[in-house]
Amino acid sequence: MAARLVYIPRMCDHAETLAAALRRCGVPAEVLPPTDEKTLELGRKYTSGKECHPFTVTTGDFLKKITEPGFDPQRSAFLMPTASGPCRFGQYHQTQRIILDRLGYRDVPIFSPDVRDSYGRSMGLGLKFRRLAWRGIVAVDLLNELAAAIRPDEKTSGAADKLHAYYLAMISKAIEAKNGGIFKTVKEMKRDFFALPRLNPGHKPLIGIVGEIFLRCNPACNADIVRKVEKLGGRTYTAPISEWFYYTNLGYIYESWLRRSPQGFARALLADLIQRWDERRLGHRQPSALKLIRLASPYLHHTFKGEAILSIGKALDLIENGAAGIINIMPFTCMPGTVVSAIAKQIEIPWLDVSIDGTEGVNLEIRLEAFMHQAASYKKSVPRARERK
Ligand code: SF4
Structure with missing residues (x-):
């Protein structure tokens, strides 16, 4: 597995830090290029139109990569996690497997971290990867919240976006670096955002954005809803990605208790406590x-x-x-x-x-x-x- 390059769907900014955490753990990883017309064209070609839109998009992104010159099936893999509940997300990786097989790409694996243990044994990488990935997720949640809170009132147009791009790169760098530095980076990030000059902060109506995780955090797929709201005089708060992981932790704790599995129960509880601790240290609540x-x-x-x-x-x-x-x-x-x-x-x-x-x-x-x-x-x-x- 170590030799394979893992391609991650560009669901949101967090994909960058996830790739950084994988690389830090010795797994080559790259975020797939942004979704575009070609993605949709390929996705629609191999789906029936009845599937969920994120399935069409991620399938299109996989197929776009496969058809690119230089793609090496022997040294590549895709990432597509799973979920359970009244929802089709758990079937994405299975259906994508069928599509890849039919197109002759049987030898390209799809790695699918499992929601049943709250993604605990993600690709066999253990605690180190999980903790790095989590810190990256929380840091990017915070980055996105700061940018969304400050951009609508900024005095100099484009200042918050510039900081956002800079700190997204810095967070990924800190996650990937051997000596870490994520806590320092996040501290500086907050300082720089709060130092941006603002006009009449907080006077615009706050719009909460909730809903399906792939689309609500993916401007290329949600008609850039945050910018549209800002253009019409609002400010936004989008439900963070980290919310989902606390929810899956809770599910794992509950299921372990139902199954009378003290081991699973303790593992899930500990993971949740550590994640909460890291989140507090990063200054996110x-x-x-x-x-x-x-x-x-x-x-x-x-x-x-x-x-x-x-x-x-x-x-x-x-x-x-x-x-x-x-x-x-x-x-x-x-x-x-x-x-x-x-x-x-x-x-x-x-x-x-x-x-x-x-x-x-x-x-x-x-x-x-x-x-x-x-x-x-x-x-x-x-x-x-x-x-x-
Ligand atoms: S949450 Fe996502 S996978 Fe589930 S039904 Fe909605 S679009 Fe489909």
């Missing part, structure tokens, strides 16, 4: 998965697995913290996304479901304009003390 499930409990039973319960819990948490509107990003026909959309009718706040199938256009712009108008009105009715700065 978020509600626990348990809190999100509790918030969502009037609408969904706690055993309802998958992203729906997290999206509802996170939306309610953001509303508690002064969000003036919620956008639910969902791939067209997404099962958890449809559940969230149905429940949202009972939540009193401007709410916009954005269903993505790769053909978004003017219709979205018009709906977004109306939504932002509602959010601005809603904001006037929210006491300022509740607002997230």
